[in-house]
Amino acid sequence: MNLLEVPKGKVFRVVNYRGGRAVGYKLRQLGLCPGHQVKVLRYAPLGGPVMVDVEGRSVAIGRGIASRVEVEVI
Amino acid sequence: MQIALIGQPNCGKSTLFNQVAGYKAETGNFSGTTVTFTESKVRVLGNVVSVVDLPGTYSLAGTNPAEREVIKYLTSNTVDVVINVLDASHLSHGLAMTVELLELNVPMVIALNMMDEADRIGIRVDVETLEKSLGVPVVPMIASKGRGIQPLFVKAYQIGQQGVLPIQPKYSNDLERNLALLEVTLANVESYLNPRALALKLLEGDRDITESVIEQVPGVESDLKTIGQSMKHDRGQSLEWIINGERSGLADNLAKRVIQQGKRQITFRDRLDDILLHPVIGYVGLILILYLFFQVVYTIGGWLEVPLMDFFAQLEVWLLSRLGNSDHLFSEILVALIQGVSGGVAIVLPYLVPFLIGLGIMEDVGYLPRVAFLMDALMHKIGLHGKSIVPFILGFGCNVPAIMSTRILEDKRERFISAALSTMVPCAARLAVVFGLVAFYLGPELALAIYIFNLFVIAVTAKILSRLVPDESPGLILEMPVYRIPTFRTVVNKAWWRIREFIVEAWPLLIVGSIVLSVLNYFNLSIYLNTLARPISWILGLPGEVGVPLIFGILRKELSLVMLGQALGSMNFAMVMTPVEMITYAVFVVFYVPCLATMVVIRKELGWKMMWQIAGMTTLIATLAGLIARGISAIFY
Numbered sequence: 001m002n003l004l005e006v007p008k009g010k011v012f013r014v015v016n017y018r019g020g021r022a023v024g025y026k027l028r029q030l031g032l033c034p035g036h037q038v039k040v041l042r043y044a045p046l047g048g049p050v051m052v053d054v055e056g057r058s059v060a061i062g063r064g065i066a067s068r069v070e071v072e073v074i
Numbered sequence: 075m076q077i078a079l080i081g082q083p084n085c086g087k088s089t090l091f092n093q094v095a096g097y098k099a100e101t102g103n104f105s106g107t108t109v110t111f112t113e114s115k116v117r118v119l120g121n122v123v124s125v126v127d128l129p130g131t132y133s134l135a136g137t138n139p140a141e142r143e144v145i146k147y148l149t150s151n152t153v154d155v156v157i158n159v160l161d162a163s164h165l166s167h168g169l170a171m172t173v174e175l176l177e178l179n180v181p182m183v184i185a186l187n188m189m190d191e192a193d194r195i196g197i198r199v200d201v202e203t204l205e206k207s208l209g210v211p212v213v214p215m216i217a218s219k220g221r222g223i224q225p226l227f228v229k230a231y232q233i234g235q236q237g238v239l240p241i242q243p244k245y246s247n248d249l250e251r252n253l254a255l256l257e258v259t260l261a262n263v264e265s266y267l268n269p270r271a272l273a274l275k276l277l278e279g280d281r282d283i284t285e286s287v288i289e290q291v292p293g294v295e296s297d298l299k300t301i302g303q304s305m306k307h308d309r310g311q312s313l314e315w316i317i318n319g320e321r322s323g324l325a326d327n328l329a330k331r332v333i334q335q336g337k338r339q340i341t342f343r344d345r346l347d348d349i350l351l352h353p354v355i356g357y358v359g360l361i362l363i364l365y366l367f368f369q370v371v372y373t374i375g376g377w378l379e380v381p382l383m384d385f386f387a388q389l390e391v392w393l394l395s396r397l398g399n400s401d402h403l404f405s406e407i408l409v410a411l412i413q414g415v416s417g418g419v420a421i422v423l424p425y426l427v428p429f430l431i432g433l434g435i436m437e438d439v440g441y442l443p444r445v446a447f448l449m450d451a452l453m454h455k456i457g458l459h460g461k462s463i464v465p466f467i468l469g470f471g472c473n474v475p476a477i478m479s480t481r482i483l484e485d486k487r488e489r490f491i492s493a494a495l496s497t498m499v500p501c502a503a504r505l506a507v508v509f510g511l512v513a514f515y516l517g518p519e520l521a522l523a524i525y526i527f528n529l530f531v532i533a534v535t536a537k538i539l540s541r542l543v544p545d546e547s548p549g550l551i552l553e554m555p556v557y558r559i560p561t562f563r564t565v566v567n568k569a570w571w572r573i574r575e576f577i578v579e580a581w582p583l584l585i586v587g588s589i590v591l592s593v594l595n596y597f598n599l600s601i602y603l604n605t606l607a608r609p610i611s612w613i614l615g616l617p618g619e620v621g622v623p624l625i626f627g628i629l630r631k632e633l634s635l636v637m638l639g640q641a642l643g644s645m646n647f648a649m650v651m652t653p654v655e656m657i658t659y660a661v662f663v664v665f666y667v668p669c670l671a672t673m674v675v676i677r678k679e680l681g682w683k684m685m686w687q688i689a690g691m692t693t694l695i696a697t698l699a700g701l702i703a704r705g706i707s708a709i710f711y
Contacts, residue, residue: 021314026551029132031167033322045353048451049550056195057164058347058556060447062549 001073003040003050003066011039012071014054019068027069030059038071075123075234077116077227078148080175081159082168083130084555086187089564090159090217091127094227111147118231126153129481134174148178155181155234157226162192162199162214163556166329173321176208176240177271183230184212190219191556196336204332209241218561242270245320248308252277252301259297263290277301278317343557350441356448363441368525371428372518375509378424383645386416403596410592410640414585417636418577421510422584426502426576430569433471437568438560442467443552450550456533457540462492466532469499471572473672476501477679491539493680494688497668498532498695500525502572503580503631504664510635512660515648520657524703528664531699535691579671580630587626587633591640594622600641614658614700617642617651627663629670634663653711654704661703665696 006012014036017024031054032038039053049060061069081087095114112127131144148156158175160168175182186199205212211229215222244250256273265272265287275283276298288295302313309316350359390412397405436442446463453462462483469476476496480489500508513521594600600622604611607621619641627634638659639645647656667689668676677685 023549023551026132028318028322029170030551030553034319035326042347042351043353044351044447044451046451047454049447049552051347051351051447051554055164055166057167058554060443060450060550060552060554062450062551064549065551 001071003038003052003061003069003071004063006040006071008040008042011037011074013074014038015070015072017069019065023065027061027065031055031057032059032061032069037074038069075121075154075231076126077123077230077234078126078128078153078156079159080128080144080148080156081130081185081187082132082161082171084553085130085159085161085168086217087130087159088127090185090187090215090223091125092564092567093217093220093223094125095127116227118227121231123227123231123234131171133171134178148180153180154237155183155230157183157185157230158210159185159187159217161188162186163188163195163197165192165197165199165333166326169325169329170322172208173243173324176210176243177274179239179242179268179271181233181236181238182210182240183226183233184208184210185217185222185226186212186214187217189214189222190216191558194341198334198336200332200334204328207328207331218558218564243321243324245324248305249316249320252305256294256297256301259291259294260287263287274317277313279314346557347444347554350444351447356444360445360448363436365522367432367436368522369518370432371425371505372509372513372521374428375425376514379420379510379514382420382424383416386412386420387645403593406592406596407589410588411585413640413645414588414636416645417584417588417632417639418581421635422503422506422576422580422632423573425506425509427569427573429502429505430471430572431565434565434568435560438558438564440555440557443554446550446552447554456536458488458491458495458536462488462495465492465496466499469496469501470505471502472575473497473499473501473668474675477672477675480679487543490680490684491536491543493676493684494539494691495532495536497672497676497688497692498528498535498665500528500664501631502576503669506632507635507663508660511638511647511656515656516653524657524660524664527661527699527703531665531695535695580632583630584632584636587629588636588640591622591626591637595640610662610697613697614662615704616655616659616662620659624663624666627669628667631663631669654707657707658700658704662696662700665699666693667696668692 001012014032014034016034017027017032027033032052036055041051041053041058043050044060047063049062050066051058051060052066053059079087079091091112091114094116095112111129114125114127115122116125117123126147128144128147134145134148147153156175156178158168158172160172172184184204186201186204189199192199199214201212201214211233213222213226213229215226217223245253253270253273256276257269260269260272260276263269263272265283267275267283272283272287276287276294284298305313305316311319350356352359390409393408393412394405397408442464445467449463462480465476465479468479473496476499477493480492480496483489483492508521508524512524591600594603600619603625604618604621607624608618610624611618611620620638622641623634623637626637639647642650644650651659667673673685673689676688
């Protein structure tokens with residue numbers, strides 16, 4: 001399951017990032033690392049970014065990147 | 075003694091710095107405001123120490139230029155003590171970098187900032203346990219309100235003087251074993267890092283450091299390979315992830331031990347995003363907010379401009395009547411002096427002051443990253459991503475910080491395009507030209523139309539540029555800060571800091587430029603400069619006299635308005651220019667060659683070549699845009 005496939009407002013756990021090294025790095029810095037809890041807050045229209053809550057912090061992520069963030073049900 | 079302030083973006087470092095140093099660093103409620111180092115002398119316990127504000131960074135690995143600068147500084151200079159600023163309301167994130175700082179093994183103090191914010195969301199931090207676990211003093215504080223700053227600096231001074239070193243973080247046994255092995259191999263390597271930190275950086279795969287170490291100890295390469303393979307075999311992850319996992323694990327554990335999560339009060343601020351980021355209302359809100367902003371600037375500016383202009387016009391008449399003969403060079407210079415002064419007081423400042431205060435409020439509230447969120451999809455359509463909107467928005471204040479803020483972009487191509495485009499954003503100086511000329515004489519709707527036309531031209535240029543320099547942009551990753559109510563003090567200080575820049579640097583130039591022009595006019599020399607610019611003024615259907623103000627306008631964009639009045643012989647532009655000429659002139663000024671200060675910054679950030687490319691490109695675009703504006707406005711007038 002990836003971040004774009006989960007329902008809004010429910011909490012999931014980050015498992016992995018299947019993508020480039022630099023982007024993976026950036027995500028980890030903002031708290032999107034394996035084990036952390038994540039919740040989708042809202043989507044920007046017209047294919048814009050998705051806003052998630054990671055451990056109490058709001059982060060906006062482009063959909064391309066979000067589709068590569070694997071999550072699992074807690 | 076030297077004290078360095080370090081912390082993650084938007085943790086309040088610059089706010090803290092400004093509290094002790096007076097307003098010297100740009101602040102704003104979004105990440106990446108500080109991109110250069112700012113230093114200030116501060117008195118602590120009767121001794122003068124220097125305090126250095128570093129750009130915010132999420133870690134010490136350095137994936138973009140701003141982060142790399144921080145590491146370079148921390149390791150190359152002799153810093154006596156590091157103040158690690160942490161946002162108490164997001165402690166576990168901040169602690170991950172604290173762990174990295176501990177590895178550097180330098181004297182350190184932790185400033186636990188934003189205690190009020192933590193309180194609001196129901197977080198309580200056990201300061202004593204945190205201190206004991208890290209072996210580093212922790213001082214709770216609220217930088218925005220000035221609380222806890224004195225004790226913080228006293229503590230930092232003491233720690234720096236005694237040279238107290240922190241406790242080294244302990245990782246899992248297998249990692250520690252490998253670290254110990256590497257440390258022995260690296261014992262004689264010359265580096266700014268201690269052997270343990272060096273070993274960690276090598277395992278992490280830091281490219282620059284690995285290269286320099288392999289030069290000294292070629293055998294290290296195979297050691298690293300062996301360790302990497304055996305740990306990957308045991309844990310199923312690459313070394314890079316293992317080490318980062320260990321660090322964040324340590325930080326998470328520590329955070330769990332010291333944080334007590336109480337009841338979170340849901341307030342209006344938490345609900346605000348539901349409105350401001352709503353798929354429909356959000357955009358209506360964006361337009362409304364920008365329109366309101368525009369109206370307020372126009373209303374206040376016009377309200378001040380009229381009486382001030384009247385005053386200076388009367389002063390001029392009165393002075394000339396006292397002198398009697400107006401053909402003297404002396405009286406020409408006197409008139410020029412008055413016009414230079416009045417250009418600043420009556421035309422520029424009335425719009426600049428409300429504009430800068432408004433921009434400051436929007437920055438501090440935290441609305442700008444939301445604009446990036448809303449605009450990301452649109453920005454992608456023109457080949458950029460939402461983050462590039464930050465330089466754009468800063469550009470409305472001044473292009474110089476806008477160019478500097480392109481450092482938050484990782485990619486060189488994205489940086490060039492964003493820098494080129496942000497020079498086309500009408501800064502506050504050009505705002506004065508648009509408002510003082512077009513809005514004042516032809517109405518605010520036309521000024522707004524010029525701004526919309528400007529956005530359109532930028533979008534088209536972006537599209538063309540991103541075609542010419544194609545690249546896959548990776549997409550947006552941007553933290554959305556918590557909404558904050560800006561304090562009166564920071565907004566006023568910030569606006570004053572920027573206004574002072576105009577008064578000290580631009581205004582004298584305006585006055586001198588105005589006088590130089592009157593001398594040129596008196597001796598009939600301006601004709602040569604006008605001839606030089608004639609090709610452009612001819613194409614645009616403008617009077618030949620605009621050559622001088624346009625050329626001087628490269629020094630400071632305000633000059634292109636103040637000197638225009640002089641060149642044409644009247645500050646009442648309705649008398650000497652047709653509406654079509656006013657619009658065409660304003661549009662050309664909005665786009666053509668960035669001012670001298672901006673060019674200097676572009677050269678510093680991106681090099682000579684790109685500077686000339688941008689200068690040439692903008693002149694071309696300005697001429698085309700001017701022609702279009704001339705054509706369209708000719709239909710209506």
